[in-house]
Amino acid sequence: MTQSFQFSLLATDGAARRGEVSMPRGTIRTPAFMPVGTAGTVKAMYMDQVRDLGADIILGNTYHLMLRPGAERVARLGGLHEFARWPHPILTDSGGFQVMSLAQLRKLSEKGVTFKSHIDGVVHEMSPERSIEIQGLLGSDIQMQLDECVALPAERDVIERSMELSLRWADRCKIAFGDQPGRAMFGIVQGGDDEALRVRSAEALTGLDLKGYAVGGLAVGEPQPVMLAMLDAVCPALPQHKPRYLMGVGTPDDIVKSVQRGIDMFDCVMPTRAGRHGLAYTRHGKINLRNARHAEDSRPLDAESDCPAARDYSRAYLHHLVKAGEALGGMLLTWNNLSYYQSLMQGLRDAIEAGRLADHAAALAEGWARGDL
Numbered sequence: 225m226t227q228s229f230q231f232s233l234l235a236t237d238g239a240a241r242r243g244e245v246s247m248p249r250g251t252i253r254t255p256a257f258m259p260v261g262t263a264g265t266v267k268a269m270y271m272d273q274v275r276d277l278g279a280d281i282i283l284g285n286t287y288h289l290m291l292r293p294g295a296e297r298v299a300r301l302g303g304l305h306e307f308a309r310w311p312h313p314i315l316t317d318s319g320g321f322q323v324m325s326l327a328q329l330r331k332l333s334e335k336g337v338t339f340k341s342h343i344d345g346v347v348h349e350m351s352p353e354r355s356i357e358i359q360g361l362l363g364s365d366i367q368m369q370l371d372e373c374v375a376l377p378a379e380r381d382v383i384e385r386s387m388e389l390s391l392r393w394a395d396r397c398k399i400a401f402g403d404q405p406g407r408a409m410f411g412i413v414q415g416g417d418d419e420a421l422r423v424r425s426a427e428a429l430t431g432l433d434l435k436g437y438a439v440g441g442l443a444v445g446e447p448q449p450v451m452l453a454m455l456d457a458v459c460p461a462l463p464q465h466k467p468r469y470l471m472g473v474g475t476p477d478d479i480v481k482s483v484q485r486g487i488d489m490f491d492c493v494m495p496t497r498a499g500r501h502g503l504a505y506t507r508h509g510k511i512n513l514r515n516a517r518h519a520e521d522s523r524p525l526d527a528e529s530d531c532p533a534a535r536d537y538s539r540a541y542l543h544h545l546v547k548a549g550e551a552l553g554g555m556l557l558t559w560n561n562l563s564y565y566q567s568l569m570q571g572l573r574d575a576i577e578a579g580r581l582a583d584h585a586a587a588l589a590e591g592w593a594r595g596d597l
């Protein structure tokens with residue numbers, strides 16, 4: 225067990241990397257998918273289940289937890305790992321993105337963001353310093369800088385000013401973070417859909433010599449080719465020997481194409497949120513269990529899966545649970561979806577080690593296109 229934060233590159237296949245992030249609370253095998261645990265829970269899952277599926281790290285949300293139950297309260301109760309019974313690494317977002325997407329009446333200035341809680345209307349100030357303080361109170365192992373994620377499409381000068389604000393905030397977050405052995409603070413590359421601004425952001429953040437770099441401002445509705453073009457510009461401008469995290473991504477296809485461009489870490493609400501809405505991710509593509517065609521289909525989602533939710537329950541039963549609004553429906557589909565995402569990541573890690581990522585990616589795409597047999 226290491227007392228420091230170390231990223232090691234174990235293999236590469238083209239721009240794709242197989243690596244490991246070792247931290248005091250455990251090792252993260254990359255490429256990694258990080259289940260979203262917004263309010264200290266991966267919705268509809270027990271933490272032991274999340275672990276058994278192969279997740280090395282989960283996410284927590286500064287914005288949600290600072291509003292309820294409160295960062296100081298979580299600290300008094302021993303921190304988020306103790307509170308949520310997840311002893312392995314946790315990454316927390318800084319809250320900026322959530323403020324812009326969830327809070328009411330928010331005001332953004334050089335100082336930070338001021339906003340009214342969407343829960344009780346209380347006004348909160350979130351400065352770069354306060355965001356890092358909150359993430360420290362939660363006990364977060366990987367803390368994100370406070371940033372501004374500009375909505376696209378936007379004028380170039382708006383994107384530029386926003387990207388430069390995020391760079392100044394990265395500097396303030398680095399100072400506020402100080403020296404926390406075994407923990408890391410990641411910078412977030414911004415720059416919208418402008419390749420030159422993206423490279424400027426990546427190079428300036430690299431100059432801060434941070435322990436890892438996230439690519440933000442994407443997966444905000446832009447077409448996939450735009451997102452991929454930004455990765456083609458940004459990844460070569462980031463240090464080889466530091467982890468790269470693409471925020472909010474994505475579908476299985478997004479993840480494969482981003483791994484091929486050099487991304488190491490991913491988070492997305494899709495497998496959990498879609499599961500609660502009746503959607504199953506499988507190696508044959510997506511299956512919407514709300515659809516009446518499943519009403520008498522006695523087949524499981526995937527007889528070859530080692531996840532009981534995929535192997536032991538008929539589609540007819542899942543269809544019934546979903547239509548009836550039964551809690552077990554969302555639980556089983558979330559279990560299936562997170563299992564599928566973790567097996568997707570394991571397959572990518574194996575393929576990179578074996579130098580056969582291109583063939584593996586083609587086989588995956590064929591399976592998804594073949595659709596549900």
Ligand SMILES: CNc1nc2c(CC[C@H]3O[C@H](OC)[C@H](OC)[C@@H](OC)[C@@H]3OC)c3nc(N)[nH]c(=O)c3cc2[nH]1
Pocket residue numbers: 260261262283284285316317318319320321322325368371372373412439440441442443444471472473491493
């Ligand atoms: C979907 N496309 C998407 N998500 C972006 C998130 C948030 C990720 C966040 O997305 C949910 O919050 C809303 C998740 O909670 C539901 C969070 O998990 C804790 C997750 O935190 C990493 C971004 N966060 C920051 N700080 N900066 C970004 O530029 C950014 C871009 C994103 N694109």
